[in-house]
Amino acid sequence: AIGLSHRLRRAAGEIAFCTERADALCGRYHATIGSAGAGSARPLVCHNDAKVDNLLLDNATGQPVCVIDRDTTGPGHPFVDLGDLLRTAAASASEDEPDPKAVHLVPSRADAIVEGFLSRVGGLLSAQERACARTAGWIITMEQAIRFLTDYLAGDTYYRIRYAEHNFDRAANQCALAASMEAWDPAIALR
Helix, strand or coil: CCCCHHHHHHHHHHHHHHHHHHHHHHHHHHHHHHHHHCCCCCEEEEEECCCHHHHHEEHHHHHHEEECCHHHCCEHHHHHHHHHHHHCCCCCCCCCCCCHCCCCEEEEHHHHHHHHHHHHHHCCCHHHHHHHCCCCHHHHHHHHHHHHHHHHHCCCCCCCCCCCCCCHCCCHHHHHHHHHHHHHHHHHHCC
C-alpha cells in the first residue's frame, strides 16, 4: 500500500496547480453553473454526465444514436453537460492516459462543440452565460482533477483503479488538460 506521505510528495505539483486556481474556479463556477440555483438562470433538464463514454455511436457512420446512463438526468445547468463534453470529446487523449504530456485540448474540436452547443441551447442562456460558454470545459475539468486528486490522497476509495497510481495519473492528466484550456482561451485563467 502506498502511504499518505508518498502520495502528498508525488502529487505536490498537482496540489499546487489546483490550489493556485481555487479562487478562479469558485468564481467562475458561481458566475455560471452555480447561478442556476440562485435565480439568474433557471435550471434545465440536463444529463449531468454528458461525456463521450455515455453516447452510443453508429458503427458505420460514427454518428450518435442515443445517450445512455440516464440515471444522472435531472435539473441542472447545461454548462455541466457542455463542460463534460469538452473535457472528453475535445481532449487529445482519454482521462486514463498516463502521460500528461500527451494530453491537450484540440481547439478545432472544442470550437465545434461550443458552436454546436450554442446553436441549440444558446437561446436558453443569458448573454453573460453565452459569453463565457468556453469556460464550462475548464470548470468541469478542474472539478474532475480535484476529484481524482482527492481520491488519490484518500487512498483510492471512490474511483475504480487498474493500478496503484491510476488516480494520480488521472489527476495529472486533467491538470494538463485544464492548462491547455487556459492557453486556448486566456480569459479562462483568472489568476
